[in-house]
Amino acid sequence: RRMGWFSPFQxxxxxxxxxxxxxxxxxxxxxxxxxxxxxxxxxxxxxxxxVTLGPLTFSFYWQFLGGALAVIGLNGYLMGCLAQxxxxxxxxxxxxxxxxxxxxxxxxxxxxxxxFGVVLMLPLAVKYVNGGLKLTGxxxxxxxxFLSGVFFLMGGFSLFAFTLLIHAAATACxxxxxxxxxxATE
Numbered sequence: 001r002r003m004g005w006f007s008p009f010q011x012x013x014x015x016x017x018x019x020x021x022x023x024x025x026x027x028x029x030x031x032x033x034x035x036x037x038x039x040x041x042x043x044x045x046x047x048x049x050x051v052t053l054g055p056l057t058f059s060f061y062w063q064f065l066g067g068a069l070a071v072i073g074l075n076g077y078l079m080g081c082l083a084q085x086x087x088x089x090x091x092x093x094x095x096x097x098x099x100x101x102x103x104x105x106x107x108x109x110x111x112x113x114x115x116f117g118v119v120l121m122l123p124l125a126v127k128y129v130n131g132g133l134k135l136t137g138x139x140x141x142x143x144x145x146f147l148s149g150v151f152f153l154m155g156g157f158s159l160f161a162f163t164l165l166i167h168a169a170a171t172a173c174x175x176x177x178x179x180x181x182x183x184a185t186e
Contacts, residue, residue, distance in 0.1 A: 032076025
């Protein structure tokens with residue numbers, strides 16, 4: 001029964017919500033991988049400076065676009081992995097993801113990625129401090145390294161936070177499964 005002109009839109013939104021919630025890994029996992037790869041392919045050539053192809057010169061803004069796509073893609077991929085844990089009723093996907101993202105190994109990889117990002121940021125930071133807390137002149141290699149460092153730092157932190165969350169989610173989901181089984185057998 002219709003309850004006004006808005007009811008078809010409300011029903012459509014309820015259906016969309018169900019598809020987005022129960023298919024969260026579909027909407028973020030694979031698109032995240034694609035964005036991460038695309039962003040990485042765009043960003044890496046600019047790590048040391050602009051790239052000229054014929055009459056076109058691609059520079060800082062293209063690197064920024066690629067880095068943003070890579071970080072957004074990484075976060076989409078990681079959230080898709082979390083969604084797989086939440087909707088894994090057999091426990092197989094969770095076990096596989098916990099094997100891939102082992103706690104200590106992944107935390108060390110995240111730390112190494114963040115340290116690498118900071119190392120890339122150091123030359124421009126030193127120039128900034130030595131220049132009286134001002135950056136002058138045109139873009140140079142240090143600027144490109146700094147921006148790459150920012151993206152490595154963001155990616156490393158995202159990986160670290162994801163590691164904490166996936167292990168917490170796996171623990172919580174496992175304990176809920178055991179509680180459900182115990183209630184079902186009583």
